[in-house]
Amino acid sequence: MTTPLTPPPKKNPQKRTIAPTRPSEARSRAAMGLSAAAAEGRFALQRCAECDTLQYPPRDVCSACLSPDLSWKDISPEGEILAETTIHAVSKLYFRERVPWRIGTVQLDAGPVVICHLHGDCERNSRVTLINRLDRSGQGVLMALPKEGSLNMEDDPQLRAMTSDPKHRRILITDARNTNTPALARSLLDAGAATVFIGEAENWRPNPMRDELNKMANVHIFPLDVTDTSSVQELAAEIGGKTDIMINNASFIRPGGVLARGDTGFARDEIEVNYLGLMRLAQAFGPGMCSRTADGVNSAVAWVNIFSVYALSNDPEFGCFSASNAAARSLSQNMRADFRSSGLRVMNVYTGPTDDDWHQLVPPPKVAPIALARSVVQGLKDGLEETYCGDVAKDLYQRFQNNPNVLERELTQGGDGP
Amino acid sequence: MGLRQAYDGVALVAPFSTPYQRYSTDTAHWWIAGALRGALGTAGLKPGEIDGFCVSSFLLAPDSAVGLTQHLGLCLRWLDHIPMGGASGIVALRRAARAVQCGDANIVACVAGDTNHIDSFRTLLSGFSRSASDASYPYGYGGPNANFALLTDRYMQEYGATREDFGRICVAQRSNALKYPGAMMKKPLTLEQYLDTRPISDPIALFDCVMPCAGSEAFLVMPEEEAVKRELPYALIGGTIERHNAHAEDPIQLRGGWTLDIDELYEMADCDAKKIDLLQTYDDYPVICMMQIEDLGFCEKGSAAEFVRSHDLTIDGDFPHNTSGGQLSAGQAGAAGGFLGLVEAIRQVSGTAGPTQVKDANHAMVAGFGMINYDRGVCSGAAIIRSGNS
């Protein structure tokens, strides 16, 4: 078993905050495939389409038949440890600050032999399950876990370094008015979050969820309006230094596309909330969070965006909303670039139509708040960058991967006309 | 496949080693030039008298052998650059010997050298190979220490070798180094000290690791009649082998490419392991020495631990091994580490080793091993050389 993490002591104001360092980021283009799979929490290796040989380390051509036709396939993550070492001395600062660090050589049942991180509960020469996770450089790495799991497994320091686990962390949810907020707050508290801060815009308007949120222990509501720069800056000044996970669920949605609307009014609101709101939050909270990514048990660790899956390809019924989400998604990629060197992870949760007023006319399946909350918490525990919540989102992502141009046609095709 | 042609008529002369330094503010160019100058001086040659040049170095960038020709003022008709780390010496010897034998060059200078700035080892590691960047360094960034720790761990499990067994190799080499003026390590090492030192990457501890340093090594290859005419002590080549990416199917490296070619090597050299008077292995870690002792035919696979327990590996012992202290005690001067054993062996069989001279050293086996591309050393080579002046 792993020694359970204890809640961190209060910060000693006389001590300098440890500056972020990170493992090596350099990878070949081929190896980025592993990182792309890790971003989604998949364990995948390259497989040769001609002779089925699995490749590792990643290659440009098959090492058995020289075919260039290699693609990343999910494979069995089971294997056995052949050898291990505990590293005590190392020149790379990130590891130097974290030794002893345990790695091993694992023979996969599927064939390849890999060097990987070893979870502290893996016994010598034992059977293991491999996971593919992003490390703090943002690149995919393999880690062996005990095959049968172990007690408090998620608290292993090497594993926790790969994840964004909410346990003992302080989390800001930006929009108390979103119908998903109570489920998000409760799920995060159940996952061990120390505190949930919730931002509420326009407290001069009633908020039907306020009472429910106020009743939860360790929940604190603060004024926050993502469309108001001064409001965002004020809250960042107040709690930015103890925001470990940001969950931006502020969203403005109205139905309609370009012609159905006839003006830019709602589009402006959508951009103000969904795009500029994200930018304001990133500008106000990003620098502080980036400086605290090595700050102990409750270090700043992740930034979560909740996007419509139609950020990938426009849904004409919600055409302008989709466009604002596409803009926000692009901004999230920019945030990743800006946050990368600190190790602060940006996780985008793509959801299908949510079960709320604005999707009344959309047929099921629709994403319930609790389902979204589960995706957020699981994604944080797995340290993901991209996750898709609900059948519609998963289906759309698969079609997007297959052929984005075909998907666009499917989504935009009209009737036959008169 | 028939036996390869013999290396008849080719002489190895003028072995030269610069004294190693822990850190140097000079460049790889400077160190390479120093060894070249030393070898030429030993042979009484002027730079204009060589027409072939072969270089190995990790830190020449952005230059290569080409840049060095102009930098060093050499007009050549044969030029090579061998990027094979610990196998560079053997491979340079093979290439140069054939060039001389076939008349493509008359006198080839083989040189290896690197500098060692503060932090240059760390930066060298970070760009060492694509597979290392992709699949090794992200895992604790242990570099070769961690890689060889894994091999050592498996080797110990498979064959029952112990830390004491590895320690015997290191202690004997330190004893040899104390007689070698160019060595970095000047203090004796006991088995107790070896066992008590701080861990680096279990089961590897401090004295299992080489000390990165600056230094250079060189020797000349010329027709035997040229060496005789110039009255230079020289060595002859009994046979050589090289092999790359052997045993790729082994899940973890417990043997090297030597096993594929060793019988042919002895056949070419017309000798066997018993006739070898001294062995120079590539010793970046003691487990690799054990692998070579086995794979080069000195004992059965898996029994090297017993072999080192029952043999004296010092200069005056019954199995002289790494007589200049090897990299473990002389230091690892980058790519020059791949030349260290070969240059010492040329000195030994040509009777010019001085304080480290093994008595009656007629046959020497030299092995090279190099380039942890991902999880194992990819290049291996070996040569048997013998005394030319006997």
Add this chain to the structure above:
Amino acid sequence: MSQQLLADFAAQIVSGDIRVVDLTHTLDPDFPVIILPPEFGQCARFRMEEISAYDHRGPAWKWNNISMSEHTGTHFDAPSHWVSGRDLPNNSVDSIPPENFIGAVVVIDCSEGTAANDDYELTPEIIQEWEAIHGKIPKGSWVLMRTDWSKRSGAEYLNMKDDGPHSPGPTPDGIRFLIDQRDIRGFGTECVGTDAGQGANHTPPYPAHFFLHGAGKYGLQCLANLDQLPSTGAVLFAAPLKIKNGTGSPLRILAMVPGDNS
């Protein structure tokens, strides 16, 4: 004559014989605006973004970009704001004759009734009771309904319930009386609109907007400091921004009242 009058006016402002009362709320991002059902277009809140602040974006100067609706904060409603006034001449803020921005003002104090009833409404009877004390409302006057509502803040201000907001305003008859019988210049309140919070339930809905603007009259809302005005005898200065075809505008509203020295 008028030259002397203006000179006296200026002198009395300096001397304090005439006191200037600011009836304006500060433009603040968090100041409430009217809330319509969400499928309708909404009134933009006041927003301010720094352009530069003596920094790399402009080393020696500070300035901001601001944005808002025509109907954000303390603001003026022109006749074109409502469908009933859409075809009137000079119905937008840029075309209203400037002399209409200055005029006499009377204040009907409804603060007592409002304190007892959030949905307090101004009726012709209440107006006539007021006139019995203060005299007939002069033609062309601004009429302000004092409720002390401006002293509320946060959720209390809109006072939004499940059946909509609850705040004071005139009945249809009340506003028609002021327009038809007294020919006022305009009507002002301390609430977010000239109509009562429940004004949508009247016939016609939002009677103050409907009748005022249909008659070419003006509205003022989100007023403050009405408790500092006399019932009669003050002059109001309320000039909206000159926005092309604007239906209203945030503005600074000043009242000139007899000072303590007078």
